[in-house]
Amino acid sequence: MTDARLRHGRLSLALSFFVQGVTFALLVTRIPAIQDRYGISNALLPVFLAAVPVLAGVGSVVTEKLVARVRPGVVLRWAQPVVLLALLGAGAGGEVWQLGIALAAFGLSVGALDASMNMLGVSLQRAYGRSIMLGFHAAYSLGGIAGASLAWVGAHWDLSLLVSYLPVVALLLPAALIGSRWYADTDADTDAKADAAAAINRTDGKDAEKAAGAASGQPVAFRLLLPLCLVMAFAYIGDSTVSNWSAKYLQDVLGGSEELATVPYNAYMVTTLLGRAVGDLGVRRFGPVAVVRCGSLLAGAGFAVVALASGAWMGILGFTMLGLGLCVIVPQTFAAAGRLFPAASDIAVARLNIFNYVGFLIGSPLVGALGDLWSYRGAMLVPMVMVLVTLVYAHSFGTDVDRYGGGHERPRTVDVG
Numbered sequence: 001m002t003d004a005r006l007r008h009g010r011l012s013l014a015l016s017f018f019v020q021g022v023t024f025a026l027l028v029t030r031i032p033a034i035q036d037r038y039g040i041s042n043a044l045l046p047v048f049l050a051a052v053p054v055l056a057g058v059g060s061v062v063t064e065k066l067v068a069r070v071r072p073g074v075v076l077r078w079a080q081p082v083v084l085l086a087l088l089g090a091g092a093g094g095e096v097w098q099l100g101i102a103l104a105a106f107g108l109s110v111g112a113l114d115a116s117m118n119m120l121g122v123s124l125q126r127a128y129g130r131s132i133m134l135g136f137h138a139a140y141s142l143g144g145i146a147g148a149s150l151a152w153v154g155a156h157w158d159l160s161l162l163v164s165y166l167p168v169v170a171l172l173l174p175a176a177l178i179g180s181r182w183y184a185d186t187d188a189d190t191d192a193k194a195d196a197a198a199a200i201n202r203t204d205g206k207d208a209e210k211a212a213g214a215a216s217g218q219p220v221a222f223r224l225l226l227p228l229c230l231v232m233a234f235a236y237i238g239d240s241t242v243s244n245w246s247a248k249y250l251q252d253v254l255g256g257s258e259e260l261a262t263v264p265y266n267a268y269m270v271t272t273l274l275g276r277a278v279g280d281l282g283v284r285r286f287g288p289v290a291v292v293r294c295g296s297l298l299a300g301a302g303f304a305v306v307a308l309a310s311g312a313w314m315g316i317l318g319f320t321m322l323g324l325g326l327c328v329i330v331p332q333t334f335a336a337a338g339r340l341f342p343a344a345s346d347i348a349v350a351r352l353n354i355f356n357y358v359g360f361l362i363g364s365p366l367v368g369a370l371g372d373l374w375s376y377r378g379a380m381l382v383p384m385v386m387v388l389v390t391l392v393y394a395h396s397f398g399t400d401v402d403r404y405g406g407g408h409e410r411p412r413t414v415d416v417g
Contacts, residue, residue, distance in 0.1 A: 006127055009184020013120050014139040016080060016179065019172045020113060021143020022150070023087055026165060027106070028243075029151035033161055034090060038099050048099070052107040053357035059111020060357075064350035066112070067119065072346060073183035076116035080176045082109035088169045091161030115353045119346045121331075122338035124184060126345075131283035137331040138276035145269050220341050220348045227393040228333050228340070229355040234386040235329040236359025237366065238299060238322065241383045242268050244364040245376070246319050249306070253376050256312030264319035271323030279328045288332050289398040296390040299325030303384030307377045329390065330356075336397040 035045055059079075066075055082105060089102035121136045147168075154164035222229075246264035250256040275295075282291045302321030309315040337352045338345040363383065370379035 005182075005184055006124070008182035009120075009124055010128075010132065012179040012182040013117065013124065013184075014136055016076060016113075016117055016176060017136045017139040018143040018146075019080060019176050020083070020110075020117065021140040021145075022147035022168065022172060023083055023143075024110070025144045025147025026151055026168065027087055027090065029148050030154065030161060030164070033155065034099070037161060038093070038096050040096065040099075048103060050361060052103055052110070053360045055104055055107030056111035056114065057354045057357045059108040059113075060115045060350050060353045061111075062108075063112045063115040064347055067116070067346045067350070071185040072116040072119040072123075073180070073185045075112055076120065076183065077177070077180040079109045079113040079116060080180070081173055083113055084169045084173050084176070088162075088165050091165040111353070111357070114356065115350045118334045118353060119349045120183060120185065122334055122345050122349055125335060126338065126342070127184070131280040131288070131335070133331040133335045134276045134279035134283065134328065137327075138273055138279075141269060141273040141276055141327070145273060148266075148269070220344050220351060222351070224340065225337065225348060225351060227396040228337050228352055231329065231390050231393055231396075232333050232352055232355040233359035233362070234383075234389060235326055235333070236356055237363035238303070238326050238383045238387050239330075240360050240363030241367050241380070242319060242322055242326075245367050245371075249376055249380075250312055250315050254309055254312045254315045256315070260312055260316075264316050267316055267320045268323040271320050272327040275324045275327035276331065279331070282328075283332070287398065288336065289394050291328050292332050292397045293391060293394045295325045295328040296387055296394070297325070299329075300384050300388040301325070303380050303387065307380040307384070326387070329387075332397055340396070 031045075031049070034040075040048065063072075063075055086102050086106035086109060090099055090106065093099050093102060117136070121133050125132050150164070150168060153159075154161075243265060246268065247261040250264055251258060251261040279291065282294075299322050302318045302323075302325055305318030305321060306315055307318075309318055334349055334352065337348040341348040366382065367376075367379045370376075370382060
């Protein structure tokens with residue numbers, strides 16, 4: 001694959017991550033407005049909200065089957081427009097059944113989109129021969145900040161959902177379709193299988209089973225992928241805790257004002273963006289294992305600061321630490337799955353992606369139940385423990401490629417910008 005095609009593929013994929021960040025933020029930050037528009041009761045709202053990640057998991061499973069017949073870039077090219085149109089449908093409808101159809105389409109297509117985006121990211125990183133995965137997720141974080149800002153404008157000016165969503169979709173839909181022309185589906189399976197076979201001769205007894213499984217090209221063994229699945233779920237439990245409970249925690253537990261209660265999530269989003277923007281440099285310098293360990297320790301410390309905070313500003317510091325810590329874990333988990341199963345990375349990524357939604361489903365209800373039964377300070381210690389469990393599985397983020405030195409993957413192409 002030529003240098004130019006790799007660069008174009010990298011830019012076009014970053015655009016897709018950005019577009020998805022904008023789209024998802026526009027949906028989740030306007031949930032109160034959606035509830036008002038359709039007259040959904042507080043009892044029924046959780047059903048609608050839970051349906052989206054459940055269907056997204058189904059979409060990820062379906063994508064695993066699809067990529068056996070078509071390339072991930074083809075799936076992404078058509079999934080992203082459906083996500084955008086589903087968002088528009090959620091803002092344009094007037095009946096509950098119309099919202100149900102829109103959210104069902106959103107959930108199924110967003111599962112396919114998340115899986116295929118990360119499949120392309122993993123294969124591009126392999127082609128580059130160095131860490132670039134965090135940069136894609138930085139684009140997603142930037143899109144999330146942009147989408148949340150647009151949602152604030154819509155709420156501030158009391159714009160209808162349709163008026164808020166239509167200009168964004170009208171701009172991003174053609175941009176995504178045009179950008180999809182340059183998706184770079186790399187042809188690396190042959191090289192991956194050869195390298196995995198050669199790895200058998202370089203591994204010790206501890207890693208021989210992993211190398212042999214990768215070389216054989218057999219279906220992904222779930223027991224080998226399980227540590228990464230747990231890490232993914234734990235990371236999203238931490239993330240959903242911040243997104244769903246930071247404002248309430250700061251206001252009700254730490255005594256912050258209503259205005260100040262909006263700061264923790266904004267600080268979390270900004271530090272997530274900053275951490276991902278520079279994270280690839282850390283992976284190239286110190287290796288993925290060290291970066292994930294540092295991120296886990298920082299996130300665990302962040303939860304501890306939040307749980308023990310004596311005031312609002314100390315709580316904001318804790319949530320800021322969480323952004324810097326959690327931001328590296330998810331992208332590196334996808335990258336690690338690609339390294340663990342180089343000859344079947346698409347399948348591994350699709351299966352791993354399901355645990356994104358498992359964590360999202362568990363996190364918010366778990367913290368809410370513990371907060372009501374025990375205390376919200378105590379509830380913050382549970383995701384802290386889960387994030388720190390990542391330290392036990394940190395070795396899963398390093399494979400034989402790390403033996404080439406400095407955490408670099410062995411390049412299969414010339415290095416490009």
